[in-house]
Amino acid sequence: MMRNSLMATLALALAACSSMPSRTPQEQTVYQAQRITEHRGSDDLLSAGLGLDGLRAMTPPAFADAAAPTALELRRRAIWNNWRGIADLSLTGGYGQVYGSVAGAPGREYSALLRLPQARQPHRVVLQAPDNFDTGKRCLVVTASSGSRGVYGAIAVAGAWALPKGCAVVYTDKGAGTDYFDLDAQVGVGEDGRSVALEQGELAFAPDAPVGASGVAFKHAHSQDNPEADWGRHIKQAAEFGLAMLAQAYPQAAPFRFDNTRVIAVGISNGGGAVLRAAELEGDWLDAVVAGEPNVQVEGAPSLYDYTTEAALLMPCAQLHLPADALPQPPLRAQVEPFWTARCASLKSAGLISGDSPQAQAASAYELMRAKGWTDAALTAGALSTGFDLWRAIAVTYASAYGRFGVAEHPCGFSFAAQNADTRARAATPAERSVWWSDGSGIPPGAGVGLIDGKLSAPDFTFNGLQCLRALNSGSDDAARRVQQGIAQVRAGMPRKGLPIIVVHGRDDGLIPPAFTSDPYVAQAKAAGSAVSYWQVQHAQHFDGFLALPAYGARYVPLLPYVYAALDRVSAQLDGQGAASDREIAAQPRGAGAVSAEQLQLPR
Incomplete structure (x- = not known):
């Protein structure tokens, strides 16, 4: 392999430019x-x-x-x-x-x-x-x-x-x-x-x-x-x-x-x-x-940031409502179920869903996501993103990108x-x-x-950070306004x-x-x-x-x-x-x- 630093042939470039129709300066x-x-x-x-x-x-x-x-x-x-x-x-x-x-x-x-x-x-x-x-x-x-x-x-x-x-x-x-x-x-x-x-x-x-x-x-x-x-x-x-x-x-x-x-x-x-x-x-x-x-x-349609942060919070609980054999593997249901059950409890404590049992809470989260436009097919295939914690990774990166935050400036401390x-x-x-x-x-x-994630805490380790990320979608502080402005630009x-x-x-x-x-x-x-x-x-x-x-x-x-x-x-x-x-x-x-x-x- 040869490594060269080359400029396009000047005469060729000038010929190309002179014969091009006038469109845009670029x-x-x-x-x-x-x-x-x-x-x-x-x-x-x-x-x-x-x-x-x-x-x-x-x-x-x-x-x-x-x-x-x-x-x-x-x-x-x-x-x-x-x-x-x-x-x-x-x-x-x-x-x-x-x-x-x-x-x-x-x-x-x-x-x-x-x-x-x-x-x-x-x-x-x-x-x-x-x-x-x-x-x-x-x-x-x-x-x-x-x-x-x-x-x-x-x-x-x-x-x-x-x-x-x-x-x-x-x-x-x-x-x-x-x-x-x-x-x-x-x-x-x-x-x-x-x-x-x-x-x-x-x-x-x-x-x-x-x-x-x-x-x-x-x-x-x-x-x-x-x-x-x-x-x-x-x-x-x-x-x-x-x-x-x-x-x-x-x-x-x-x-x-x-x-x-x-x-x-x-x-x-x-x-x-x-x-x-x-x-x-x-x-x-x-x-x-x-x-x-x-x-x-x-x-008129939800933004990527909107439905990603929504899924990051609600989907682990909502997927417990689906039949045990409905979700493709991974994630292994037996391994993730305790964490998803903890998410249901967190959502209930935050007033985002209702229900006095994990089953009722999962049903509430499921019905909420369905009302937001999520289909059963999307909830099922979304198990992959839940299992690999992909929703949170996307939300963290896009919050920083949309708000044009620099290094060490992430509004949720990630x-x-x-x-x-x-x-x-x-x-x-x-x-x-x-x-x-x-x-x-x-x-x-x-x-x-x-x-x-500086907000990690048991038993639902990622919940606090996710709540912060979700708040940027509809909040009114300076960080939220910056994120929302970035979303509007795309x-x-x-x-x-x-x-x-x-x-x-x-x-x-x-x-x-x-x-x-x-x-x-x-x-x-x-x-x-x-x-x-x-x-x-x-x-x-x-x-x-x-x-x-x-x-x-x-x-x-x-x-x-x-x-x-x-x-x-x-x-x-x-x-x-x-x-x-x-x-x-x-x-x-x-x-x-x-x-x-x-x-x-x-x-x-």
Whole structure:
């Protein structure tokens, strides 16, 4: 791998700018790649040379030196982690046989740290330019990571569809990602993923932290940018960078512009929300959009923060009302039931539910959530988020992001750090720091970084902190107003009329319930005259990566094949083969067997 700091060829950039139609000032920016790397032979763009068997391996690719991995080792491990976090790669899951591909895709990567105007922190972008790029049918797929993942967080979504077809892909971490910063050691992450001391070079994230701050900071929570408010602009800037780098990769076919290159945006979860935000931007720069299980908020619907903090408080108790055999495993009912029963008692003492017995209290919590719009399907699939304490992790991070709070300013006193076995905070080791970029999900806990809650107390350990987080949603103090202002800034507008869009959502989604997101978005977009098609998939929940767990794989279908099918559909539509339409897809779970095409009922 060669590490270069290169500026796009000046004459080529000037030629591209002079021949571009006048649209927006950003489209005339001269972009440069900070690093260009080649990936061929035992390495490639799509799987870092691991192939399907290597991605399925239960242990991550090893480092020669655990405390100082190379950029190539970190990239391979990041790709391994992101594939496994998004796709069901289990032997019975059907990936690579029924749908999807990890076929070798040799080519080059162009990487950079870009910054939106007025942003405090950059976002990562990577263009993957495959050797089989079809200059006669030039295609660029632009995508954003799901969740708060690093820049490869959509490789299983966009790369797996685009690269085998000869399309280039440009990724952005949309201002989140895994660029953690060690406040004790003053060490962050460089552009190539390796640990870099603050005084030694440019970092992908350097927080504005008080002197003597301790623990770990990360970009989504501590950038003070509220990145979600700019997700659409992150997508567009990434697309602009992608076009500029295509001109550098294939100079014989330059210039590459929005009016001579097909640009399709795709993403799932937060990435799905990002591409819908991009769809509302002015201009005809996008040709089509596919949004899977999008985190999108529209006027009149509850916000992510609203239903997340609601679920964090109420769902453990409400799930006790469901039959013991209704919840998929994990969580193991016998292990969690004492904690969930304690939550019921806490809710009753706080006056949030009624009932004189755990059973009556669980019924009260259940009826309250049902009245708020939660379905039985969402409550059932939500057991995963309850069992892994995901609701609290999301709420802590988003409270900080929405309020633009800096390090050590969290209104409920939460912080992040490496932890001892007794959960006390401690300084991180070099070996722990070395894997934050490749192994982290972008929202701790995970990858050796823990969530520090100063309000923990028995018997319902997390209740006090959750009450504080919930109060930010409707309170009137300064901290609550800041959070509420940030929430208002992420509300989506309507997409450009005539832009082909397919929204794909599982009806059993328990993390981003369609009743709060896709349902109202599609209804409002259609009422506004937008060309939105809605594919609703029966028996699909939010996390394909967890379908490798037998209880989840038996009862749920993967969502990724429908995202790929939607990409096929909008591509055919752009080729003049008819518009997409709404679909209610009667998919059937595989049970104890393996996934088959007949069960998936994929649209054609």
